[in-house]
Amino acid sequence: MQLGNVSFWYEDMGGLPKPRPPMPADSTADICIIGAGYTGLWTAYYLKTHAPNLNITILESAFAGFGASGRNGGWLTGGFAWRHENYLKKGSIQDVKDLVRHMGSTVGEIMRVAKLEEIDADIIATDELMIATNPAQLIRLKGEVAHRQSWGEAAPLVYDIGAQEARARVNIPNLLGAMVVSNVARIQPAKLVQGLARAVEAKGVRIFEDTKATSIAKGLVTTNRGPMRAEIILRATEGFTCNIGGLKRNILPLNSAQIITEILPQSVWDHLGWKNHEILGDFNNSYCYCQRSRDGRLVVGGRGVPYLFGSRIDQNGVPDPETVRRLTTIMHRHFPISRDFKIDHAWCGVLGVPRDWCASVGLDPETKIGWAGGYVGVGVSTSNLAGQTLADLALGRETPLTRLPWVNHKVRKWEPEPLRYSGVHGMYNLLHLADRQEARTNGSPSVFGRFGNWVMGR
Numbered sequence: 001m002q003l004g005n006v007s008f009w010y011e012d013m014g015g016l017p018k019p020r021p022p023m024p025a026d027s028t029a030d031i032c033i034i035g036a037g038y039t040g041l042w043t044a045y046y047l048k049t050h051a052p053n054l055n056i057t058i059l060e061s062a063f064a065g066f067g068a069s070g071r072n073g074g075w076l077t078g079g080f081a082w083r084h085e086n087y088l089k090k091g092s093i094q095d096v097k098d099l100v101r102h103m104g105s106t107v108g109e110i111m112r113v114a115k116l117e118e119i120d121a122d123i124i125a126t127d128e129l130m131i132a133t134n135p136a137q138l139i140r141l142k143g144e145v146a147h148r149q150s151w152g153e154a155a156p157l158v159y160d161i162g163a164q165e166a167r168a169r170v171n172i173p174n175l176l177g178a179m180v181v182s183n184v185a186r187i188q189p190a191k192l193v194q195g196l197a198r199a200v201e202a203k204g205v206r207i208f209e210d211t212k213a214t215s216i217a218k219g220l221v222t223t224n225r226g227p228m229r230a231e232i233i234l235r236a237t238e239g240f241t242c243n244i245g246g247l248k249r250n251i252l253p254l255n256s257a258q259i260i261t262e263i264l265p266q267s268v269w270d271h272l273g274w275k276n277h278e279i280l281g282d283f284n285n286s287y288c289y290c291q292r293s294r295d296g297r298l299v300v301g302g303r304g305v306p307y308l309f310g311s312r313i314d315q316n317g318v319p320d321p322e323t324v325r326r327l328t329t330i331m332h333r334h335f336p337i338s339r340d341f342k343i344d345h346a347w348c349g350v351l352g353v354p355r356d357w358c359a360s361v362g363l364d365p366e367t368k369i370g371w372a373g374g375y376v377g378v379g380v381s382t383s384n385l386a387g388q389t390l391a392d393l394a395l396g397r398e399t400p401l402t403r404l405p406w407v408n409h410k411v412r413k414w415e416p417e418p419l420r421y422s423g424v425h426g427m428y429n430l431l432h433l434a435d436r437q438e439a440r441t442n443g444s445p446s447v448f449g450r451f452g453n454w455v456m457g458r
Contacts, residue, residue: 004346007071007317007347010190011345020209022208023225024226025225027228028230030055031056031231031233032056032058032230033059033234034213034221035058036064037236037238038069038379038383039390040058041387043372043391045200057208058200059228061210064207065190065194069190069383070193074186074291074299075184075291076123077380081376082358083358084096086358087406096151099404100151102401102404104157107381109384111185121188121191121192121195122187126185126186128279130144130283131166131178132175132176134439135438138283160179160180169273169276169278170273171273172335188293218366218369232369234390236372236386237352238351239254239349240253250354252352252354252355254350254376255306255308256303257346257348258299258348259299259300259324262297264297271337279291282334285431285453286303286431290334298335304320304327305323309421317349328343351375353374354411357458360411362393362407363393372387389402389404423455427458430452431449434447
């Protein structure tokens, strides 16, 4: 089994991309973007679309697509994964529904740009299938469907199906039902981010790699290569925000990991079904996310060991043995036939979590420093809307996007250590305990799950 090397998705592309040069000393730009993942690249793309003559530079500490953009589970969902009520502080119920609607529009927008820019990212339009395999999960499923429909995602966008119909889609043991979310797609994430990087370079954007931003101030980014001066500075660092001076407690880097099997024979897929390549997850408290890859591999992801003390980041995507063990257990539980086949690759990465678990985008009009992030695991689509919005804010454009209630949504910082570490691990210990209790009793949702989420403000 190969561990790390960023992710399997790069192996699928034939290896890591050719490095770009670092930033020359004492550089300048009209707009400097920190981070060459989806958020930074989408922001640059829309900035150049609206203002082609802008001098835009992107600074990247490793290489474009090194972070979550090149490691994620390949879910393009347009989903709204945050507490709707938290955005009511800045807007009405209709404003939040507008945010839900705009978030959903990102799936079609990303597919449009991929086609326009000739980015082959193995995109397949499909459904999201969230399964329930015990009564407690089924109760959560019904509640989630009702909740999402009440915020504007009515059928056929979000609806539930029974056990027989769910099993006809994917043959998983103990299925009781599933939530179906339409208007989603399966992608190969590294192909998308690499194609997007090429597209923005073709528009004249400079991407400097191996250039680590260490601090940000008005008009100035300090890096390991020297100063970068720009009138507008946009931070698109997501889970890596903790590496910038003074921002360690702004965004918590939560670990997520995946395993992928060898290529499975057709007989396995005949047994599993899964003909429509749905992206698939479950209603465990400590949920998983899965996909069927282009070349016929089974991919399973989840949290594993969720957080490293002091907001440390993984080393080149290498997961710990306990995480691999947990993911293998999930794979064998949902797909018992996979026990007969080896795991080819395992990797991990970090996603960004704000203290209230709600994404935001914003720009300080005085310092002209902007930011976007805190996607909590749904960044493939959210980063697109963030990029569109951040571009509008940077250009001073008043649009429907700049009036959405996640704009300039700010929350308090995370607690200092060891409270941060104890809180995150305590929450996930409670979620795992809840899952074991629910599987054992076949009863109502466990109080441990609700308490764990309440403690951490989810």
